[in-house]
Amino acid sequence: MKLEKLNQWLSFAANVGVLLGIVFLVLExxxxxxxxxxxxxxxxxxxxxxxxxxxxxxPDLAQLRVKGEEDYGSxxxxxxxxxxxxxxxxxxxxxxxxxxxxxxxxQENIWSSYYRIICNDIxxxxxxxxxxxxxxxxxxxxxxxxxxxxxx
Numbered sequence: 001m002k003l004e005k006l007n008q009w010l011s012f013a014a015n016v017g018v019l020l021g022i023v024f025l026v027l028e029x030x031x032x033x034x035x036x037x038x039x040x041x042x043x044x045x046x047x048x049x050x051x052x053x054x055x056x057x058x059p060d061l062a063q064l065r066v067k068g069e070e071d072y073g074s075x076x077x078x079x080x081x082x083x084x085x086x087x088x089x090x091x092x093x094x095x096x097x098x099x100x101x102x103x104x105x106x107q108e109n110i111w112s113s114y115y116r117i118i119c120n121d122i123x124x125x126x127x128x129x130x131x132x133x134x135x136x137x138x139x140x141x142x143x144x145x146x147x148x149x150x151x152x
Contacts, residue, residue: 044096044110047093048093051090051093064079064082065083067126068126068130069124069125069126070126071125071126072125072129073129084130087134088137094146097114098111098139099139099142101114115149118146122146122147122150123149
């Protein structure tokens with residue numbers, strides 16, 4: 001009888017231990033998710049700040065961006081090359097943000113801000129003129145998002 005009672009208490013204690021382990025695991029996962037979200041937002045913020053600083057600090061880049069966005073056809077061959085790489089990098093960065101959103105890492109308000117930036121960019125004549133070249137290297141799901149801005 002004592003052995004049976006001891007066995008019941010040990011089983012109960014083991015079950016409580018398993019339950020506490022599961023609770024601890026859930027809490028750890030929540031903390032890890034928050035850490036991943038924080039790191040992702042920081043990386044996106046840093047990347048965006050770097051791009052904005054580059055335009056602010058280098059007048060030639062700012063001039064190229066303005067000229068390219070307004071009239072891509074007026075750019076020289078070298079300027080078209082530079083503008084193409086600049087806008088490609090921008091689209092890749094926006095696609096990365098889109099993917100992070102699709103993975104559920106971003107809060108909706110952060111994605112909404114970048115979606116508005118995407119829609120604001122794609123309606124500029126020079127950006128639209130080069131879009132056909134850039135979309136060849138981008139994910140189909142992201143292309144649909146960008147082109148939804150054109151159709152809106």
